[in-house]
Amino acid sequence: MTTELPSRARVVVVGGGVIGTSVAYHLAGLGWTDVLLLEQGSLSCGTTWHAAGLVGPLRASESGTRLVQYSAELYSSLEAETGQATGYRNVGGVIVARTEDRMVQLRRTAANAAAYDMECELLTPRQAGDLWPAMATDDLLGAIWLPGDGKVNPTDLTMALARGARMRGARIAERVRVLGLTVAGTAAGRRVTGVRAEVAGEEHLVEAEVVVNCAGQWAKALGDQVGVTVPLHSAEHFYVVTEPIAGVHPGLPIMRDPDGWTYFKEEVGGLVVGGFEPEAKPWRSPATIPYPFEFQLLEEDWEHFSVLMDEAVRRVPALADTGVRKFYNGPESFTPDNQFLLGETPGLRGFFVGAGFNSVGIASAGGAGRALAEWVVEGEPSTDLVGVDVRRFAPFNANNTWLRSRVAEVLGLHYAVPWPNRELETARPFRCSPVHDRLAAAGAVFGSKMGWERPNVFAPAGSQARLDYTWGKPSWLPWSAAEQRATRSDVAVFDQTSFSKYVLAGPGALGWLQWVCANDVDVEPGQVVYTPLLNRRGTYEADLTVTRVGPEEFLLVSSSAATVRDLDWLERHRPDGCGATLTDVTTAHAVLGVMGPRSRDLLQPLTDADLGDEAFPFATSRVVSLGFATLRATRMTYVGELGWELMVPVELATGTYDLLKAGGATDAGYYTIESLRLEKGYRAFGRELTPDYGPVEAGLVFATALSRGKEFLGRAALETHRAALAAGGRRRRLVSFVVDSPEPMLWGGELVLRAGVPVGQVTSAAWGETAGACVGLGYLRHDGPVTHDWLASGGFEVDVAGERYAARCSLRAPLA
Missing domain, CATH: 3.50.50.60 (FAD/NAD(P)-binding domain)
Structure with missing residues (x-):
């Protein structure tokens, strides 16, 4: 070299x-x-x-x-x-469980393996002990065996x-x-x-x-x-290498005991004993790492490591009488x-x-x-x-103080039970909407997305505003169910300020969007178009709405987490010589979603604009007065009910929110949005809509201009996808489903089977109060066309941590 x-x-x-x-x-x-x-x-x-x-x-x-x-x-x-x-050797891996919550995780892991055509076997404690004789098994409930694991x-x-x-x-x-x-x-x-x-x-x-x-x-x-x-920050990471232990040999499987935060692998007849302690130790900020720093370790910290060593001895009793050859404390980088x-x-x-x-x-x-x-x-x-x-990530995620706080938590959660609705707690609250304090006073239980504090659900008066974590039905589910009923039967207000919002304006704006948008956005000012942004392969890069404001001015609204990605994608595909400007206006406007059959009754007395169906049809957007505020009202919904998204200048948001509450709107959160959108079969970018799937598989060809003559990025590939669908053959297709029983709680990621054979995986799931059971979306694979008749023939089940429940699958949403 x-x-x-x-x-x-x-x-x-x-x-x-x-x-x-x-x-x-x-x-x-x-x-x-x-x-x-x-x-x-x-x-x-x-x-x-x-x-x-x-x-x-x-x-x-x-x-x-x-x-x-x-x-x-x-x-x-x-x-x-x-x-x-x-030094690569395929030795397999054993993951053990001490608690029922961990066993549920392992059963779900085994179902994931089946979905991905990988080998995985559930074990009894005795079977786990046979594979790893040096391990104590008296406190175990079970384990899984992963024959594909290896070491290098x-x-x-x-x-x-x-x-x-x-x-x-x-x-x-x-x-x-x-x-x-x-x-x-x-x-x-x-x-x-x-x-x-x-x-x-x-x-x-x-x-x-x-x-x-x-x-x-x-x-x-x-x-x-x-x-x-x-955005990354170093943290200290610890393990030791022991002297030889009887029965430990080069072919010994890797063993992980996440309830004890530890892992074990063989090394020269002894064990590497390491782990991810629940309270981590951040190291230096990135700018202060010394140079040179070559093949160097940090100081031994036996006191900090003791929480791992104590658990390691519990799992492998021989360690109590085994010497340690080397203590490793090496910094590694972690992300938020x-x-x-x-x-x-x-x-x-x-x-x-x-x-x-x-x-x-x-x-x-x-x-x-x-x-x-x-x-x-x-x-x-x-x-x-x-x-x-x-x-x-956005530039604000590069703050070293924020990173230091967050990374300590992230490392500590490495072996924690991966609860499906886990919210990180450090470095919060962070980005707050203008109505944040009002929502907190109303009992909001906040989550975080792209740094935004967003209400997940609202605790009723007298209840503690907090999340509990469980694989089953959580204590907050009745609160969300009440919000769902209010939205379906009355009117609710949702703080959707975290929506990403961009203005594209100036010479060439229309041509730019016509190329990157798969749908036709050359519509009359005041009309809204739902469209994907596709790549050359005809699969999803974004999923958003485009409102034409003027001849060469457009408002784009996208999901909260997509801001940096969307802006980058659009700029990468700016036509040569285009003089239009693309501006992120996300933080300039709050968004209050007013949704439900009584939404027009609430809003009409507050404005002189005609909100009737003929004057203000679906997919219409206008600047209107509402009380003392002038704002943009867009008739659009992600919950499947009559409603308007009100884009309000931040300085006018609190007054507007107060008007809506005075009119009788119920506060509702993002858990309710999730349930309602799944009952209606609405897709989400990052789950149903990803770069692995296009509009054909997602059932959204109608949201493109494929049937028209417009050229757009990804059109040729999309035509090929549609032709393949028409020709028959093995493929994947997104379907909606409803579980027959109201008993299980689904969170997404569950295995779907047909006649006992794995055929797909749930992408999103939630409790649907109107459906009276869990509902969701998932991609199914089939050797032939995924048709209404094939789905109607039944035999579908979802695997919920090893328990199978019958489900009805359809190309139509439960509440379509």
Whole structure:
């Protein structure tokens, strides 16, 4: 490996850990051989070398599972390709449960495995003990066996990827510290042009078309230099390596005891004993990490580690009499939501990130490296990476004080029971709507989305405004049921201020939108169009409404979490020479949804605008007076009832809210929105609508201009999808369902079966008060067309933590 730097490379990868070497390996494999990887120390010297090396393919989502499955396949074949051993061994994994709540999680995990065609077996405590003889089982309720789990030597794996990258044509230079980036252009259109690097005290400039930031816990500091959001923060992570233990051998499975926050794997006859303690220890902020920091550990902290060691001894009693060879305290980087960061950064073209792997970097490196390399080469992801897309965060997420608080909680939840409605508690309240205090006084139980404090549900007078976590029916369900009844039969008000809102205006605005929107937005001013934004593959990048305000002015309203992603996608597809401006106006306006059959009765006395069906039909938007306020009223609904979304200047929001409450509107929250939209079959971006699916599979071709002559991004692929549907054959299709029994509580993610055979998975589910049972949406797969007749033939069940309940599936929503 060389330290002689070229003056130019097509791609510069910053960071020689397992992620950086994987990206270089895959880029070269895709034909981009002019790749230069720069490492400030020696390969693997940052975080990679002290990783535990666990490779568990089964993840919470199908996209995440496929990513790690590929990693395992790659690691098992790398030695044959490169001649460099990786230490990969497929030993299987055991996860044990001490509590019934944990057993429910494991049963749900087993159902996920069935949905993804992976092996997983539920075990009794005795069976678990047979697989792991050194383990105490007297306090266990059960376990699962994952035969696909494996382990690998992190440093050897990195060396194998590096050798593979060099064999394919990439160059690797060690002892080269990247000082910063070079950038060209203005704030409206910046692009990375290279890196400034230091070799033996001398500064060098390397020009590049693309720079990939795989700098681990240094990645944020590099992004900060150029105003790019890379939200991660280091935390101390602990494990020990013990002396040999009788019965421990190289083929011993990995064992995880999440109720004790611990994991175990064999190493040289002893055990690696590590875990994720519930109260974590953040380390330095990214800008203060020392240099050099090569193959270094932090000070031992036996007091902090004791909570893990005490639980480890409980699970493996032999540890009480076994010596410790080495105590590892190595910092690792964590993100605010426990998902890693991948993709091209908004606002700086050509600058990609692969960092913040939250202690799953070894397992994820193969798949993440391939995905990021494909993104670089193709210009967009080839699969659904929304959950790890760097664009899910906004600039305010880069605040180091906020990150320090949040990351301590995130690490501590790594082995917590993954409650389906878990809300993070740290660094809150954060972004508050203008009516936040009024909602709090009314009993709001807040959740958080894109930093916004949003009411999930309202506690009635005399009840404590808090969430409880359970796999069954929660204590707040009657509160949401009452809100649902009010919306269906009377009128409710929803604080939807967190909606993303953009104004696109100026010369060329119409042409720009006509290309990126799959539906036709060339309508009369005051009309609203529901439309997807598709990629070249004809699958979803966004799902929003477009209101035409004037000849070349449009208002776009999208989901709360999509702000940065949407704006970036739109700017990427700005037509050459287009002079229109795109402005984020999210924080300038509150949104109050007034929904229910009595919504017109409430609003009409407050305005001189005619709200009747003929004067103000569905999908109409106008500026009106309402009391003392002038605001935009849009007749649109996400709950399936008569209603208006009122977009109110923030300074007028409290007065408007008070008028609505005085008119008798019931406060309602996002849990109620979820239930009501599922009863009506309304889709949500990120769950039903993702880059893995298009309008054909989602049943939303009607929301496109495919039947008309308009050209739009993704049209050719969408035509191919429709033709494939007409030709028959195996495919997936989104369906609505209602569970026959009112007993079970569904949260999403459940397995769907037909005649006992897995055929799909629930994407969203909630209690439907009008339906009298849980309702939801899910994609089903079938060797032939998913038709009304096939669905009506029945035989469908949902697996709710091992219990199966009959369900009725249909292409029509329960309350269509």
